[in-house]
Amino acid sequence: MQTESIIEIKNLQKKFGDHEVLRDINLDVHRGEVVSIIGRSGSGKSTLLRSINLLETPTSGEIDFNGSNILARDFDLQHYRAKVGMVFQSFNLFNNLTVLDNIVVPQQTVLKRDTATAKQHATEILEQMGMAPFVNAKPAQLSGGQKQRVAIARAVAMDPDVLLFDEPTSALDPEMVDDVLAAMSALAHTGLTMIIVTHEMAFARDISDRVVFMDQGVIAEDGSPEQIFNHPQEARTQEFLKRYLNRA
Amino acid sequence: MRKFWVMIGALLIAAGLFVPTTVQAADDTFKVGMEAGYAPYNWTQSTDANGAVPIQGSSEFANGYDVQISKKIAKALGKKVVVVKTDWDGLPPALTSGKIDAIIAGMSPTPERRETIDFSDPYYTANLTVVVKRDGKFANATKLTDFKGAKITAQLNTYHYDMIKQLPGAIKEPAMNSFPAMRVALDSGTINGYVSEVPEGITAEAANPNLKYIRFSKANGFKTSPDENVSSVGLRKNDPDKAKINAALATISESQRAKLMKQAVAEQPSTSSDGNWFMTIMKQYGPMLLRGTGMTLLISLIGTIVGFIIGLLVGIVRTMPKPKRAGRRGLLAVGQWLLSVYIEVFRGTPMIVQAAVFYYGAAQAFHLNMDRTVAALLIVSINTGAYISEIIRGGITSVDSGQFEAASALGMTHWQTMIKVILPQAVRNSLPAVTNEFIVNIKDTSVLSVISVSELFFSAETIAGQSFQFFHTYLIVSAIYLILTFTISRLFRIVEHRLDGPKDYNVMNNQMQVETPKIG
Numbered sequence: 102m103q104t105e106s107i108i109e110i111k112n113l114q115k116k117f118g119d120h121e122v123l124r125d126i127n128l129d130v131h132r133g134e135v136v137s138i139i140g141r142s143g144s145g146k147s148t149l150l151r152s153i154n155l156l157e158t159p160t161s162g163e164i165d166f167n168g169s170n171i172l173a174r175d176f177d178l179q180h181y182r183a184k185v186g187m188v189f190q191s192f193n194l195f196n197n198l199t200v201l202d203n204i205v206v207p208q209q210t211v212l213k214r215d216t217a218t219a220k221q222h223a224t225e226i227l228e229q230m231g232m233a234p235f236v237n238a239k240p241a242q243l244s245g246g247q248k249q250r251v252a253i254a255r256a257v258a259m260d261p262d263v264l265l266f267d268e269p270t271s272a273l274d275p276e277m278v279d280d281v282l283a284a285m286s287a288l289a290h291t292g293l294t295m296i297i298v299t300h301e302m303a304f305a306r307d308i309s310d311r312v313v314f315m316d317q318g319v320i321a322e323d324g325s326p327e328q329i330f331n332h333p334q335e336a337r338t339q340e341f342l343k344r345y346l347n348r349a
Numbered sequence: 350m351r352k353f354w355v356m357i358g359a360l361l362i363a364a365g366l367f368v369p370t371t372v373q374a375a376d377d378t379f380k381v382g383m384e385a386g387y388a389p390y391n392w393t394q395s396t397d398a399n400g401a402v403p404i405q406g407s408s409e410f411a412n413g414y415d416v417q418i419s420k421k422i423a424k425a426l427g428k429k430v431v432v433v434k435t436d437w438d439g440l441p442p443a444l445t446s447g448k449i450d451a452i453i454a455g456m457s458p459t460p461e462r463r464e465t466i467d468f469s470d471p472y473y474t475a476n477l478t479v480v481v482k483r484d485g486k487f488a489n490a491t492k493l494t495d496f497k498g499a500k501i502t503a504q505l506n507t508y509h510y511d512m513i514k515q516l517p518g519a520i521k522e523p524a525m526n527s528f529p530a531m532r533v534a535l536d537s538g539t540i541n542g543y544v545s546e547v548p549e550g551i552t553a554e555a556a557n558p559n560l561k562y563i564r565f566s567k568a569n570g571f572k573t574s575p576d577e578n579v580s581s582v583g584l585r586k587n588d589p590d591k592a593k594i595n596a597a598l599a600t601i602s603e604s605q606r607a608k609l610m611k612q613a614v615a616e617q618p619s620t621s622s623d624g625n626w627f628m629t630i631m632k633q634y635g636p637m638l639l640r641g642t643g644m645t646l647l648i649s650l651i652g653t654i655v656g657f658i659i660g661l662l663v664g665i666v667r668t669m670p671k672p673k674r675a676g677r678r679g680l681l682a683v684g685q686w687l688l689s690v691y692i693e694v695f696r697g698t699p700m701i702v703q704a705a706v707f708y709y710g711a712a713q714a715f716h717l718n719m720d721r722t723v724a725a726l727l728i729v730s731i732n733t734g735a736y737i738s739e740i741i742r743g744g745i746t747s748v749d750s751g752q753f754e755a756a757s758a759l760g761m762t763h764w765q766t767m768i769k770v771i772l773p774q775a776v777r778n779s780l781p782a783v784t785n786e787f788i789v790n791i792k793d794t795s796v797l798s799v800i801s802v803s804e805l806f807f808s809a810e811t812i813a814g815q816s817f818q819f820f821h822t823y824l825i826v827s828a829i830y831l832i833l834t835f836t837i838s839r840l841f842r843i844v845e846h847r848l849d850g851p852k853d854y855n856v857m858n859n860q861m862q863v864e865t866p867k868i869g
């Protein structure tokens with residue numbers, strides 16, 4: 102299924118001081134596509150993801166969302182961010198709010214939804230995530246896996262066009278990982294556009310429409326899961342996968 | 350600097366909105382400043398017996414020789430006496446700043462004082478004496494040369510203190526603040542005597558049977574100039590009423606003055622100390638202590654709350670991100686600089702100095718006559734605000750950066766993020782430090798006695814001065830302070846626990862609270 106591009110990254114560069122973290126990145130993500138970004142730590146994959154919703158400001162280049170440049174001065178950033186959700190490695194639930202309010206408050210403040218609608222929406226999504234019994238809990242009372250499912254619910258409740266996942270399972274105990282991955286798989290099947298930075302190779306292979314391998318700030322290889330995992334063209338892709346797959 | 354004052358002014362107005370500014374412009378009152386703690390010239394009592402006069406801003410009364418003279422002068426002026434109880438050192442600034450109309454406090458018209466204020470003709474002439482212990486080494490002294498090796502002091506900023514040099518061989522101890530303090534020092538043996546005037550000596554003997562004043566013969570006593578051993582009414586320079594006041598004083602003959610002083614000595618508060626000391630103090634001064642406690646609580650509570658609001662606002666502004674537009678960025682930079690000046694100034698100077706500058710300085714420079722309680726509330730609020738803004742700023746920066754990122758990623762603005770997410774956490778994290786500020790305020794309001802706010806410490810000073818029971822009075826007062834601070838720290842602990850909630854989440858107990866979404 103080849104649809105129109107929802108996110109189009111052109112010649113993106115990001116420097117931290119003199120250190121060039123991203124070099125000449127070009128990436129098209131189509132509506133409904135699930136793209137996994139893999140690569141070593143420090144290869145620039147998280148920076149790329151954070152640049153997409155401008156948690157990092159790119160040094161140069163262009164990012165288009167539905168055809169309009171998000172780096173333009175008059176671009177409505179708040180509205181864009183509501184359309185592009187993000188799930189963090191360290192969950193970042195609002196510690197002062199209950200599970201329910203974590204999901205209700207952003208809907209109220211950003212989308213101006215009324216309380217009843219926001220609550221109903223939140224409750225439905227928490228139900229899907231298996232977190233309904235915990236609506237009144239505070240984040241400190243939850244396990245890592247539970248927190249991440251609430252964080253996903255919070256992002257989903259904004260009805261985003263694109264969801265970004267920044268190593269969503271890296272901070273979890275192994276037995277918690279499967280719950281979160283299951284929740285993500287379920288989302289992938291709803292046709293949501295997803296960009297996932299992950300070290301879960303088996304998961305990336307199963308869930309993705311496309312896999313991007315990054316190395317030293319550039320996209321080294323970009324193809325279908327079958328192509329990347331079974332017939333990698335580049336030597337550095339082969340080397341990376343050999344180490345990862347042997348370990349797994 | 351102008352901008353700084355404008356900002357301070359704006360803050361004052363903001364902080365002052367909740368308190369009605371009382372303006373006292375009644376022209377038919379004659380506001381007289383005195384310590385109300387220098388019997389028999391002036392003292393504080395709890396009833397209006399023997400023709401006592403109410404003390405402004407309290408429910409106590411003042412009486413004594415000075416008060417009786419004040420009444421005679423006021424009568425000649427066609428006005429009514431109001432006593433403004435003021436520390437000795439606060440009297441001249443209170444006069445020049447217009448807080449009072451005259452000083453009638455047993456003050457001598459020395460040349461130094463004449464530089465800043467004017468004086469009437471004398472209204473009392475007193476001989477100097479030395480008060481000593483009745484059973485001490487110097488009890489039998491008859492002349493000035495008998496005080497070799499004696500440790501002698503006198504009240505700070507009086508000519509009495511300069512007179513010590515007329516005692517050959519005496520050791521000049523640091524000057525002390527008040528007569529009650531010197532009596533206690535003498536009784537406890539830290540000094541051997543203090544220079545005083547005969548009426549005060551009579552009082553000291555009456556108040557404490559262990560004390561005695563030396564009856565010098567005319568030839569053997571202190572040599573004083575006519576400026577020094579008399580008391581005059583202190584007036585602002587060019588006071589139009591000076592002639593009338595002098596005329597009124599001229600009508601009081603020498604024998605009438607002697608009679609008035611004798612009467613004052615007889616009427617001054619006695620210090621019976623029979624029975625249980627605690628019950629005695631509580632019975633006589635309980636209401637005064639209660640009012641002092643109430644005032645301390647009021648000032649520190651409102652000061653902490655308003656200071657918290659100031660601190661919250663300042664803390665928010667100081668952590669604002671740089672706006673994109675250059676104009677706003679410049680505005681924010683200027684605002685942040687001004688706020689850091691505010692914080693540095695109010696954290697870097699003692700509150701007692703701020704209070705004096707603010708209350709007396711504002712009156713002198715801008716003729717701004719402020720109610721002293723309002724002034725106290727403002728000072729404590731602004732001072733506390735400076736501290737709490739740094740506490741809040743620390744609380745905001747200590748909130749995990751992931752909280753900001755998550756909120757930004759959801760599309761929340763800086764303000765939405767602050768109000769919904771960051772501030773609740775920052776305030777919670779700041780609570781222990783804010784509790785600390787509250788407790789510090791309870792104790793530090795005691796410095797407001799410099800502007801004569803009748804808080805707990807000021808009441809304690811008054812009671813100790815009247816009852817001469819320093820140790821017992823301050824013991825009771827420290828117990829009151831301790832009860833206040835302990836209760837507050839416990840209360841805040843409970844609040845913190847309630848905010849934090851339980852560590853574990855019980856699904857069974859909470860499942861019932863799940864709201865079922867209404868379909869439709």
